[in-house]
Amino acid sequence: MQLFHATDLTGVQGIRADGFRISHVGDSAGCAWFADSPEGASTGSAAREWLVIVDLADAQAHEYLYRFEDGEPYLGNFCIPFEVVNAASPFRFVKVP
Numbered sequence: 001m002q003l004f005h006a007t008d009l010t011g012v013q014g015i016r017a018d019g020f021r022i023s024h025v026g027d028s029a030g031c032a033w034f035a036d037s038p039e040g041a042s043t044g045s046a047a048r049e050w051l052v053i054v055d056l057a058d059a060q061a062h063e064y065l066y067r068f069e070d071g072e073p074y075l076g077n078f079c080i081p082f083e084v085v086n087a088a089s090p091f092r093f094v095k096v097p
Contacts, residue, residue: 001036001055001056001057001058001061002036002053002054002055003034003035003036003053003054003055003056003061003078003080004034004035004036004037004038004040004041004051004052004053004054005020005032005033005034005035005041005051005052005053005054006041006042006048006050006051006052006096007048007049007050007052008047008048008049008050009049009050011050011052012049012050012052012093015052015091015093016093019082019085019086019089020032020082020085020086021082028079030081030082031079031080031081031082032079032080032082032085033077033078033079033080034054034077034078034079034080034085035076035077035078036076036077036078037076038051038096040075040076040077042096048096049095049096050093050094050095050096051093051094051096052091052092052093053091053092053093053094054085054088054091055088056080056084056088060084061078061080064078064079064080064081064084065077065078066078066079
């Protein structure tokens with residue numbers, strides 16, 4: 001399954017050098033957020049200049065499908081621990097037009 005993470009140039013440079021290692025979201029320390037579509041990844045308030053594409057097996061990705069307390073999935077969003085994501089490298093980087 002292809003998963004998409006949107007970031008800026010500084011994020012891309014850091015991911016290329018050291019993999020995923022910094023979370024800018026307070027409630028997901030040690031994890032990175034991904035979406036099941038480029039459009040889903042490109043939401044939010046930070047500069048979204050690049051997409052980082054990660055390939056995970058469907059079953060593995062679905063282990064990290066984010067769910068609300070009532071069990072409902074959060075719109076194709078995945079919260080994946082850094083060590084799991086980094087094990088899936090190499091990543092692809094695509095500049096958002």
